[in-house]
Amino acid sequence: MADNERMEKLVSLAKRRGFVFQSSEIYGGLGSVWDYGPLGVELKRNVKDRWWKAMVHARDDIEGLDAGILMSPRVWEASGHVAGFSDPLVDCKHCKQRFRGDDPRIKGTPGQPDAQCPACGTRGSLTAPRLFNLMFKTFMGPVEEDAAVVYLRPETAQGIYVNYLNVLQGSRQKIPFGIAQIGKAFRNEITPGNFIFRTREFEQMEMQFFVRPGTDEEWFEFWRHERMRWHVGLGLRAERLRFHRHEPGELAHYAKAAYDIEYEFPFGWNEFEGIHNRTDFDLSRHQQASGKKLEYFDQERNERWLPYIVETSVGADRTALALLCDAYAEEQVEGETRVVLRLQPALAPIKAAVLPLVKKDGMPEIAKRIYDGLRGRFTAFYDDGGSIGRRYRRQDEAGTPFAITVDGQTTQDGTVTVRHRDTLAQDRVAADALAAYLAERLEA
Ligand code: ATP
DSSP states (O other), X not given: OOHHHHHXXXXXXXXXXXXXXXXXXXXXXXXXXXXXXXHHHXXXXXXXXXXXXXXXXXXXXXXXXXXXXXXOHHHHHHHTHHHHOEEEEEEBTTTOOEEETTOTTOBSOTTSTTOBOTXXXXXXXXXXXXXXXXXXXXXXXXXXXXXXXXXXXXXXHHXXXXXXXXXXXXXXXXXXXXXXXXXXXXXXXXXXXXXXXXXXXXXXXXXXXXXXXXXXXXXXXXXHHHHHHHHHHTTOOGGGEEEEEOOGGGSOTTOSEEEEEEEXXXXXXXXXXXXXXXXTHHXXXXXXXXXXXXXXXXXXXTXXXXXXXXXXXXXHHHHHHHHHHHHEEEEEETTEEEEEEOXXXXXXXXXXXXXXXXXXXXXXXXXXXXXXXXXXXXXXXXXXXXXXXXXXXXXXHHXXXXXEEEOHHHHHHSEEEEEETTTOOEEEEEGGGHHHHHHHHHXX
């Protein structure tokens, strides 16, 4: 299957099965904003829960935080986002399309007569690159004036920096320690696209680890390997994961060292997590701009210093997309094409589907009872519409790992069949042992 065909099929499955819809679709859609449907919201929630458990609950040196999306505009001046968070943009005066200044499809130098528009092919129609700020602006309070401008945060990290002393005091942590946060971020991306890969509203899962200067390189190494291990643990194929080390010319203004974790999406290798050694850049900028001391007092050494920060920043949406791309499979079964999402069972939106073989002989009633017993503990789904084969196929496409069928034998001996999504093997299990059977396999 060609890569673009694979992507098209995935987008169409995502809509058909209720994973992801285009925002405001009945009005023609809103550019690069997507809505998560019933299955998508479960998948993304499972990703976020997994991250929170690994980063916050399983560790005693990381605390959670949920800061506001709106912050003082001075935060973004100090962080460098007002001045520097911009991409050079080129417009075509002929076809009115807009490109990034570094778009590899542009031939020649934009602004010069020889430059050629990559869309309409016109020569000399491209403007010289102009800077364009990626932050969304809005107004706070009743008057829409410059003094009332606030920004939608373009990253969650700054909410952590400005709160680090609050968290430190309240939690009795000592450096080294970290603060983790999951939340929405907004960027007015110029060239969004590739479905939920680059969007204008997205969710980040960020952790900032505060360390003593001089120990930062060690922690940086620790965290980049730890984060790669986490992705492998999600079931993503190891051969589709790699590190990309930023060369000196590529590094962001705040970073001393950076690695991206990349996944091989159908549209190529692309970043979905960044690990950065941000040094004391952020805290020193905030200390200077706010006039508030942000130093840490190291009791053991009897010294004051500004901590260095190692950041791990991963997109919940890009992780969900990587999981969907990795899981999508088509195979031939008995002369038919079976589409199946081979998501790790613990990440699957629905864990168990309960299906009466036929809609008579007491089977729906038994199946309903089983379904009622399971939901609340597992995400379960009841379906008695259409042939059993069609119902299995619907669950395969949703990535449901276990399909539980109530048949004639159930009415005799109280057992059901459990069909496994990946192997198509069928086990006979006593209905009252189902919860334990599923729990064991979902925790495995
Ligand atoms: P890119 O170069 O792809 O725009 P970036 O280097 O600007 O990404 P970071 O600022 O390091 O990204 O953000 C960390 C993570 O947040 C990214 O790895 C990605 O998973 C997520 N992210 C950033 N921008 C977007 C976006 N527009 N849509 C979806 N996720 C995003």
